[in-house]
Amino acid sequence: MAQTRTELARGLFAPLGPTYDRYATLLSFAQDPRWRRFLVSRLRVGADDTVVDVACGTGAVVRELVRRTGCSAVGVDQSPEMLAEARRRLGETTRVRLVEATAEQLPFEDASFDGLTAAYLLRYLDDLPAGLSELARVLRPGATAALLDFGVPPGPLPRAAWNLWVDVGLPTLGRAISPGWHEVGRFLGGSIREFDDRWTVRRLVDALGEAGFEDVRARRLSLGGCTVLWGRRA
């Protein structure tokens, strides 16, 4: 039977936890901390609020949420290995809780959260509309969800440079780092292109509307290398 995207992600991230933060920053030309800051800046939350970060990985967005807004945060990820690294880095405090679960079946009541973030989750959803509905379900009405993922730069020159980077640079650097990163380096370009073809920014905005979000916005960052979407739970 063909592997689902969720299963593929489970295998891909299993060996990466301890080195993820260092190399994710390097491989995105140090852009991804900036993208996460913009993502978190879309939420209007404070010390009395609780935000869920889905596909939290090693906890970079959770860290930014708590540091920047003072909110409480729940990080959710399907990978025990990535969560182990998040636990090592963040600890579990009264402000931070980490939960092993899939985005498709969040173990929370309806309307549990005052905000939601998800960085690099969308490409791994087997059924994106159903996944977005599940994210909407756990948000209280009026709360904001902010999502980001890689994109293919639309301009011809940035796109040519991006193609060279994902086809040659990433696999070469990945191989030099470790077998796990070699796998990621070979996988990422095709995964981002395929997602970009299937889900244009326009289609993503519409899908968020259909999943129960209103006032949906999108912004491309770094010449289109990243797309951030956000909207309010209706």
Ligand SMILES: C[S@@+](CC[C@H](N)C(=O)[O-])C[C@H]1O[C@@H](n2cnc3c(N)ncnc32)[C@H](O)[C@@H]1O
């Ligand atoms: C590229 S990492 C991003 C981690 C973190 N959001 C960040 O900004 O660094 C993608 C994460 O998504 C998780 N993931 C992928 N598909 C998932 C799913 N269906 N449910 C929960 N987590 C998922 C992986 O385990 C991995 O930790």
